[in-house]
Amino acid sequence: MGQFIKSGDELIQVLxxxxxxxxxIILLVVVLNMYSVxxxxxxxxxxxxxxxxxxxxxxxxxxxxxxxxxxxxxILLNHDYDGIRELDNHLPPWWVKMFYATIAFAVxxxxxxxxxxxxPLQEExxxxxxxxxxxxxxxxxxxxxxxIDEKTVKLLVDDSKTVNSGKxxxxxKCAACHGQTGEGGVGPNLTDEYWLHGGTINxxxxxxxxxxxxxxxxxxxxxLKPNEIQSVSxxxxxxxxxxxxxxxxxxxxxSAATATDSTSAKPVAAL
Numbered sequence: 001m002g003q004f005i006k007s008g009d010e011l012i013q014v015l016x017x018x019x020x021x022x023x024x025i026i027l028l029v030v031v032l033n034m035y036s037v038x039x040x041x042x043x044x045x046x047x048x049x050x051x052x053x054x055x056x057x058x059x060x061x062x063x064x065x066x067x068x069x070x071x072x073x074x075i076l077l078n079h080d081y082d083g084i085r086e087l088d089n090h091l092p093p094w095w096v097k098m099f100y101a102t103i104a105f106a107v108x109x110x111x112x113x114x115x116x117x118x119x120p121l122q123e124e125x126x127x128x129x130x131x132x133x134x135x136x137x138x139x140x141x142x143x144x145x146x147x148i149d150e151k152t153v154k155l156l157v158d159d160s161k162t163v164n165s166g167k168x169x170x171x172x173k174c175a176a177c178h179g180q181t182g183e184g185g186v187g188p189n190l191t192d193e194y195w196l197h198g199g200t201i202n203x204x205x206x207x208x209x210x211x212x213x214x215x216x217x218x219x220x221x222x223x224l225k226p227n228e229i230q231s232v233s234x235x236x237x238x239x240x241x242x243x244x245x246x247x248x249x250x251x252x253x254x255s256a257a258t259a260t261d262s263t264s265a266k267p268v269a270a271l
Contacts, residue, residue, distance in 0.1 A: 013119070064092040148226035150206040156230070157238045166235025169228055173220070182239045184248025187217065191242050194250035204233040 043050045051057075067075055067089065075088040112118045120128060148154075156162040171180065177187035188196060196215075197207045208229050211219035220229060 062092065062094040064090060146226055148230050150202050150209060153201055153205040153230050153233065155201045155237070156234045159234070162231050163235050163238050165228070166231035166233070166238075169224065169232045170235050173224070174232065177217070179244070179246075179248075181242065181244035182236065183244040183246055188251040189248040190236050191239050191244055191247060192250050193240075193254050194252045196252035199237075201233055201237060204236055205229055208233055 040050055067087070072087055077086045077088050079086040113121060170178075170182070174187075177185055178190055179185045182190035184190065188194075193199075195203070197203055197212065207217075208224075209219065209221045211217045213219070224232070
C-alpha cells in the first residue's frame with residue numbers, strides 16, 4: 001500500500017477510511033448481539049424455544065421458496081413473449097437485500113463525491129497526482145543539479161532553456177571581464193577558436209568552477225550552483241563563431257582538431 005500513498009493527506013484519508021470500516025463492523029456486531037438478546041428475552045416471556053443457529057436453515061430461508069416443476073402451472077402468468085411464458089416467482093431474500101445495499105451504496109457514493117466533496121473525482125485526483133509528481137521531479141532534479149562536476153557536466157548547447165539561463169548568468173557575472181557578447185575585455189575573447197585552458201564543456205566547467213587565481217579570475221564554485229556553472233559553460237560554447245564587434249585578439253592556442261566531449265557524442269572544439 002505504501003507505494004501508492006504519495007502524501008500525508010492521502011495517508012490520513014486511508015486511515016480515516018479504515019477507522020470508519022472498523023466502526024461499521026463493530027456497530028453491526030453490537031446491533032446483531034442486541035437483537036439476539038432482545039429476541040431471547042421475548043422468546044423467554046412467550047415460552048418459545050430459540051433454536052441454535054444453523055447455516056443450512058439460514059441459507060434455505062435466504063434462498064427463498066423453490067416451486068417444484070409440477071406446480072409451476074399455479075404461478076404461471078398470462079404473458080407470452082415469442083412462446084416464452086413467465087412465472088410469478090419471488091426474488092430470493094438475499095438478492096433483495098443486495099439490491100437495497102446497492103441503493104444505499106449509491107446514496108453514500110453520490111453524497112461523498114458530488115454533494116459533500118469528501119473525495120476528489122477522477123479528473124481532480126489525476127491533477128493532484130500530476131502536481132505531486134511534478135514536485136517530486138523538481139525535487140529530484142534539484143538534488144541531481146548539485147551532483148554535477150567537471151566529469152559529469154553535459155553538453156546542452158541545443159537546449160534553449162539551459163543556454164538562456166547561462167546567458168543571464170554570464171551577463172550578470174562574467175560580462176564585466178569578458179564583454180557583454182563574450183568579445184573579451186580584461187578576460188579573453190570567448191567567441192573565437194582559441195583557448196587558454198581548454199575548450200571542451202568539461203574544461204570550461206572546470207575553469208569557471210575553480211577559476212584562474214594567477215590571472216585574476218575568481219573561483220565561482222562558492223557563488224554559483226553546479227547546474228548554473230553547467231548553464232553558463234554551455235552558453236559560452238553556444239557563442240562560438242559569433243564574431244562580435246570589437247573582439248579582443250586571440251589568446252592561447254587554436255584548436256588543431258575536433259574532439260568529442262566526454263559526456264556527449266556531439267563534437268566540441270577542444271584545446
